[in-house]
Amino acid sequence: MTGTARRGPYFCGIDAAMDVVSGKWKVLILWELHQHGVRRFAELRRGLPGVSEKMLIQHLREMESDGLVHREVYREVPPRVEYSLTRDGESLNTALTDLGAWGVERMRRIGAQRVHP
Template identity: 55%
Template sequence: MPSLPGFTCGLDATLRVVSGKWKPLIIYFLAQEGPIRYGELRRAVRDVSDKMLIQHLKELEADELVKRTDFREIPPRVEYSLTPLGRSLAEALVPLCNWGVENMVEVKRVFEQRQAGDAKGR
């Protein structure tokens, strides 16, 4: 297996760019919707705060996964889209999405069971 400078393996490199609760969802919705405005993305990625969404978008842009296009209009209009590198990552996330769909009922059951156990321990 080739060694990557600064990474223990390829998965380590991948996890570093998608680390955080919201980045995979941002990438997913950008892949589904194409170029999208901030407000639309905010509605798609439910429960994310403005602070976290802005922070993650800036990090994804710095990692060259997301492109921010400012149309320099009044009122301001900005769109976000995936770069070719971002699209390739989105394609790599498809099997994880499929796994989630196929196992959603079981995962929900496990989480509910764990939550019930946590409640008993209090």
């Protein structure tokens, strides 16, 4: 397995999972791909306000290396690249659903709902 994460030894399953999703944008990239399916780079960037091009590229490369994201390059002029979730990416997103529900409940409790533009 390649990538830039630390790769164990792990203390528990949460430790191993956090190794793959560490970074502010990875979980949000997973959710964006889950919600919208196949996305091009510019579509992902528009769907994630605040992410820099450099950070999105870095996270997508790491997620591809970790087997969470599939990158399809079409040999066209101009070139087209599309990103989608792999089976592992989908299953990780499913595992994160309860965490998202917990976060929504917390936002409701503390009155900290964020409004997206």
